[in-house]
Amino acid sequence: MEAASTVEPQYNDCLDVVNKQGLTKLGIMSNQVWHDDPRRLVFMLSRYKFVSKMLSGKNKVAEVGCGDAFGSRIVLQEVKQLDVYDIDPIFVEDIKNRADAKWPLQTAIHNILTGPLPENYDAIYSLDVIEHIEKEVEQLYVNHIKQSLAPHGVAIIGAPTLESQGYASPQSKIGHVNCKSSPDFKKLFQQHFRHVFIFSMNDEVVHTGFYPMAHYAFALCCEPIN
Numbered sequence: 418m419e420a421a422s423t424v425e426p427q428y429n430d431c432l433d434v435v436n437k438q439g440l441t442k443l444g445i446m447s448n449q450v451w452h453d454d455p456r457r458l459v460f461m462l463s464r465y466k467f468v469s470k471m472l473s474g475k476n477k478v479a480e481v482g483c484g485d486a487f488g489s490r491i492v493l494q495e496v497k498q499l500d501v502y503d504i505d506p507i508f509v510e511d512i513k514n515r516a517d518a519k520w521p522l523q524t525a526i527h528n529i530l531t532g533p534l535p536e537n538y539d540a541i542y543s544l545d546v547i548e549h550i551e552k553e554v555e556q557l558y559v560n561h562i563k564q565s566l567a568p569h570g571v572a573i574i575g576a577p578t579l580e581s582q583g584y585a586s587p588q589s590k591i592g593h594v595n596c597k598s599s600p601d602f603k604k605l606f607q608q609h610f611r612h613v614f615i616f617s618m619n620d621e622v623v624h625t626g627f628y629p630m631a632h633y634a635f636a637l638c639c640e641p642i643n
Contacts, residue, residue, distance in 0.1 A: 438517075444485025445511045454586075456620075463621035464544055464633070465491040468573050471637060472496055472540045475571075479538045481529050481562060482546035486512045490520045492542070502527040502534065530557050534565035541565055542573040548593045555595060555605065563609050563641040572638040574606065575618075581632035599628035602636055610638035 423429055443451055450457045465488035472478055473495040480489055483501035485508050493499045500523040503509055512524045527534060530550070534541075541562050550558050562572055577585065579596045597605070599615050606613045617624050617631030628634075 442515055444487040444515065445508065446485040447487040459621050460633075462488050462491065463623075464575055464618070464635075465489065467616070467618075467623050467635065468492055468542045468544070468575075469495040471573055472542065472571065475540045477536075477538050478540045478542070479534055479536075479565065481527075481534070481541060481543040483512070483524075484508055484545075486522060486524070489522060493520055493522065496540075499523070500525070500534075500536070500538075502529070504528045529561050530554055533561045537565055537567050538570065539567050540571040540573070542575070544573075544575040545577070547574060548576045548596045550595055552595050559605065559609050566641050569640055572606075572610070572636075572641075574602075574636045574638065576602070576634060578602075578628075578631050578634050580629050584632070597634075599631060599634045602634050606636045606638045609642055611640040611642060613638050 423432065447458060447461070450461065469492045472492065475496045477498045478492065478496045478500070480486070480492070480499065480501040483489055483503045486501045486503075489499060489501050501512065502525050504526065506526055509524055509526050512522065516522070525535075529543075529546075543562065547555060547558060566572060577589075577593065577596055579598045582590065582593060582596055585593060599617065603613050603615050614637040615628075616635040616637065617626055617628060618633035618635065619631060623635070
């Protein structure tokens with residue numbers, strides 16, 4: 418892409434990036450969202466923004482169930498190291514194909530139900546994963562995340578609420594086998610962490626309002642119980 422100059426010269430920086438690095442590609446999941454329902458991309462990125470601020474300054478962080486990791490760069494802005502894991506080789510390969518040396522993500526295939534992560538982390542976050550895990554094995558998911566944390570580690574788990582499912586898309590409902598109300602969400606993690614704080618979310622807004630009206634919930638979990 419070549420052009421002599423933009424009308425306002427400060428925007429020539431935009432052309433410089435295009436000429437040097439090309440146009441950024443969406444990941445294979447975020448691409449589908451952008452084509453089908455662009456608003457959902459805003460909601461997804463807002464979830465990563467919340468995580469990034471909660472974990473700001475952490476040294477070694479992991480994401481469990483990263484999908485195409487399109488939003489992970491937002492967290493990487495706030496932490497020193499970010500490793501991302503997903504069960505699906507297609508998504509992991511997509512991340513590697515879009516790798517950018519300026520935003521280094523260590524990427525690997527891992528099924529959190531089969532065991533802890535290969536390393537221990539100061540913090541772990543996992544967004545839109547637990548609702549895809551059958552209730553009968555959810556304890557494995559939580560236990561293996563807990564076992565992957567340092568003694569005073571922090572975990573952030575995000576998921577759509579049970580109350581949201583009346584408004585979920587047909588595609589989402591197929592995979593959502595374990596949505597919970599916020600009180601039950603909190604009870605699950607209180608079995609594994611000394612402190613659990615629940616935040617609600619509607620669209621891109623995070624709040625502490627009335628639980629049954631929330632369409633998404635974050636569990637901020639501190640200090641794993643051995």
